[in-house]
Amino acid sequence: MTAPPALPEPAHAELDSMLSRKFGKEVANYFSGSPLNRVxxxxxxxxxxxxxxxxxxxxxxxxxxxxxxxxxxxxxxxxxxxxxxxxxxxxxxxxxxxxxxxxxxxxxxxxxxxxxxxxxxxxxxxxxxxxxxxxxxxxxxxxxxxxxxxxxxxxxxxxxxxxxxxxxxxxxxxxxxxxxxxxxxxxxxxxxxxxxxxxxxxxxxxxxxxxxxxxxxxxxxxxxxxxxxxxxxxxxxxxTGVSNLSFPRTDPTVIMAVVSHDGSKILLGRGKRFPPLWYSTLAGFLEPAESVEEAVRREVWEESGVHVGRVVVHSTQPWPYPANLMIGAIGQAIPGGEEIHLGHDAELADAKWYTADEVREALRIGTSGIGEGPGPEYKEGGLRLPPGTAIAHQLLSAVVGGFLGGEAKI
Incomplete structure (x- = not known):
C-alpha cells in the first residue's frame, strides 16, 4: 500500500490567534489549499x-x-x-x-x-x-x-x-x-x-x-x-433583471461524525455499494431553506433512525465529483435517541455504533480507498474506514483524538 499524500497546511497556522487558542487550529482538507491567487x-x-x-x-x-x-x-x-x-x-x-x-x-x-x-x-x-x-x-x-x-x-x-x-x-x-x-x-x-x-x-x-x-x-x-x-x-x-449570466454550480453536502450521548461510541454506516466491513460517516445533500445543523439532524434520522441534538461544524472540503462542498460536522445523539432504524430511507445497507477504540484502531491500520488494500497490520474481519484524503477520516480522527474534550489546541 502506497503512503497517502500529506494534507494541505492550514492558512496562517504559525500565527497566534485567540480563535485558535479557543477552538483549535483550522483544519484544511484534501482538494483545498490551492497556492493560486484567483484574482x-x-x-x-x-x-x-x-x-x-x-x-x-x-x-x-x-x-x-x-x-x-x-x-x-x-x-x-x-x-x-x-x-x-x-x-x-x-x-x-x-x-x-x-x-x-x-x-x-x-x-x-x-x-x-x-x-x-x-x-x-x-x-x-x-x-x-x-x-x-x-x-x-x-x-x-x-x-x-x-x-x-x-x-x-x-x-x-x-x-x-x-x-x-x-x-x-x-x-x-x-x-x-x-x-x-x-x-x-x-x-x-x-x-x-x-x-x-x-x-x-x-x-x-x-x-x-x-x-x-x-x-x-x-x-x-x-x-x-x-x-x-x-x-x-x-x-x-x-x-432582464440583474445580469445575463449563470455561474458555476456548487452543491453543499453535509457529512457528519455522530457520537452517542455519553460520547463513548461513534455511528458509522455502510453504503449499498461499499464492500463488506467498509464503513464511513453518514452524509447527504442540504435542501432549500435548511441550515447545516438541520440537514445533519435530518439526514442522520432519515438514514439511520438516530436522533441528533447539538451539531458543531468541524471543517469543509471541496469535492470535484462533480461539484460538492462537503461541510464536515460532529453531532451528538440525544438521550434515548440512539436506536438504529434503517426503515426510513433505504440508502444504507447497515449502520452500527462502534467504540472509540475500535475506530481508533481502524484509523491506524484499516484505511484505504474502496478497492484498495489496508495497512500491513490489518487483521481480516476488522473495520475498514476511508483514507486520510477523505473528510470522513478527519472527522473520525477529531472525535477519537480529543476534539470533544474541550481542550485548547494551538
Missing part, C-alpha cells in the same frame, strides 16, 4: 488575460474527457502556450468580452479555456499593473470534438510520445495537496461548463465568458460561418 476581478480584463496566456511562466493543465494530463500518479503534467496554440488560436482574448458576445457564432466550436489564477511564489511570473504578480495557470479541454478533432488528436499523440498520459481514474487522491487543489478547481469548472451548453431559460446555446467562470446567453447569433449577419434571438429571461 477573480481580473477575469473580465482581456488585456490581462492576453498577457497571461502567452507569458513564458504560464502553465496549462490539459484535460481529455475530464481526465487530467499526468506525468505519474503523483505529478500533474503541464503544457506551454506553444503546445496548445494550434488548438486555441493566436489569442482568444484580443477582443473584449462585450465584442465577443456581439459576434457570437453558435456554429463555431471553441475549446473550453479556464483561467485558474496566479502563483505569486514564482518570481519570474507575470507582473500586471504593478500589483498582480505570479505565474499564470490555465485549464484547457483538449477532448477531440467538432472542428478541433484533428488538432486535438495531434496534440494528444505528441504528449503521449513524451511519456505523458491522461489519467483514467475517476478520482485522483495521490497528488500532492497543492497539485490536488489546482486539479480540483480545474475539473470542477470544466465539468460545469460542459454540463451547461444551453440556456436553462430559453434553450439556446450559451457562451463561456469571464475566464470560464460564467456563461451568458447572447442576444444574437451568427449561427453560420458563411453568413456574417447577426440574427436576433427570441427574448430570454436571463437578459
Amino acid at each position: 477573480s476581478f481580473l477575469r473580465t480584463d482581456h488585456a490581462f488575460l492576453s498577457q497571461a496566456l502567452k507569458h513564458p511562466s504560464t502553465s496549462f493543465l490539459l484535460f481529455n474527457n475530464l481526465n487530467p494530463l499526468v506525468k505519474s500518479p503523483t505529478q500533474l503534467g503541464y503544457s506551454l502556450y506553444k503546445d496548445v496554440q494550434s488548438l486555441i488560436g493566436e489569442d482568444p482574448f484580443t477582443k473584449s468580452e462585450e465584442d465577443l458576445i456581439k459576434e457570437y457564432n453558435s456554429s463555431t466550436y471553441i475549446p473550453q479555456l479556464i483561467f485558474l489564477g496566479l502563483d505569486d511564489r514564482n518570481k519570474e511570473g507575470l507582473v500586471y499593473k504593478d500589483h498582480y504578480k505570479g505565474a499564470p495557470y490555465f485549464a484547457l479541454d483538449v477532448t477531440p470534438k467538432e472542428s478541433v478533432t484533428t488538432a486535438a488528436e495531434s496534440l494528444i499523440a505528441s504528449l503521449e510520445s513524451k511519456g505523458l498520459e491522461f489519467s483514467k481514474g475517476r478520482m485522483h487522491l495521490s497528488l500532492p495537496p497543492e497539485e490536488a487543489a489546482i486539479y480540483a478547481a480545474a475539473r470542477h469548472v470544466l465539468d460545469w461548463n460542459s454540463r451547461n451548453p444551453f440556456c436553462a431559460a430559453c434553450g439556446h446555446r450559451t457562451f463561456s465568458v469571464n475566464g470560464g467562470f460564467k456563461r451568458t446567453c447572447p442576444p444574437a447569433d451568427l449561427a453560420s460561418s458563411l453568413d456574417t449577419s447577426s440574427v436576433p434571438r427570441p427574448p430570454c429571461a436571463t437578459r
Whole structure:
C-alpha cells in the first residue's frame, strides 16, 4: 500500500490567534489549499488575460474527457502556450468580452479555456499593473470534438510520445495537496461548463465568458460561418433583471461524525455499494431553506433512525465529483435517541455504533480507498474506514483524538 499524500497546511497556522487558542487550529482538507491567487476581478480584463496566456511562466493543465494530463500518479503534467496554440488560436482574448458576445457564432466550436489564477511564489511570473504578480495557470479541454478533432488528436499523440498520459481514474487522491487543489478547481469548472451548453431559460446555446467562470446567453447569433449577419434571438429571461449570466454550480453536502450521548461510541454506516466491513460517516445533500445543523439532524434520522441534538461544524472540503462542498460536522445523539432504524430511507445497507477504540484502531491500520488494500497490520474481519484524503477520516480522527474534550489546541 502506497503512503497517502500529506494534507494541505492550514492558512496562517504559525500565527497566534485567540480563535485558535479557543477552538483549535483550522483544519484544511484534501482538494483545498490551492497556492493560486484567483484574482477573480481580473477575469473580465482581456488585456490581462492576453498577457497571461502567452507569458513564458504560464502553465496549462490539459484535460481529455475530464481526465487530467499526468506525468505519474503523483505529478500533474503541464503544457506551454506553444503546445496548445494550434488548438486555441493566436489569442482568444484580443477582443473584449462585450465584442465577443456581439459576434457570437453558435456554429463555431471553441475549446473550453479556464483561467485558474496566479502563483505569486514564482518570481519570474507575470507582473500586471504593478500589483498582480505570479505565474499564470490555465485549464484547457483538449477532448477531440467538432472542428478541433484533428488538432486535438495531434496534440494528444505528441504528449503521449513524451511519456505523458491522461489519467483514467475517476478520482485522483495521490497528488500532492497543492497539485490536488489546482486539479480540483480545474475539473470542477470544466465539468460545469460542459454540463451547461444551453440556456436553462430559453434553450439556446450559451457562451463561456469571464475566464470560464460564467456563461451568458447572447442576444444574437451568427449561427453560420458563411453568413456574417447577426440574427436576433427570441427574448430570454436571463437578459432582464440583474445580469445575463449563470455561474458555476456548487452543491453543499453535509457529512457528519455522530457520537452517542455519553460520547463513548461513534455511528458509522455502510453504503449499498461499499464492500463488506467498509464503513464511513453518514452524509447527504442540504435542501432549500435548511441550515447545516438541520440537514445533519435530518439526514442522520432519515438514514439511520438516530436522533441528533447539538451539531458543531468541524471543517469543509471541496469535492470535484462533480461539484460538492462537503461541510464536515460532529453531532451528538440525544438521550434515548440512539436506536438504529434503517426503515426510513433505504440508502444504507447497515449502520452500527462502534467504540472509540475500535475506530481508533481502524484509523491506524484499516484505511484505504474502496478497492484498495489496508495497512500491513490489518487483521481480516476488522473495520475498514476511508483514507486520510477523505473528510470522513478527519472527522473520525477529531472525535477519537480529543476534539470533544474541550481542550485548547494551538
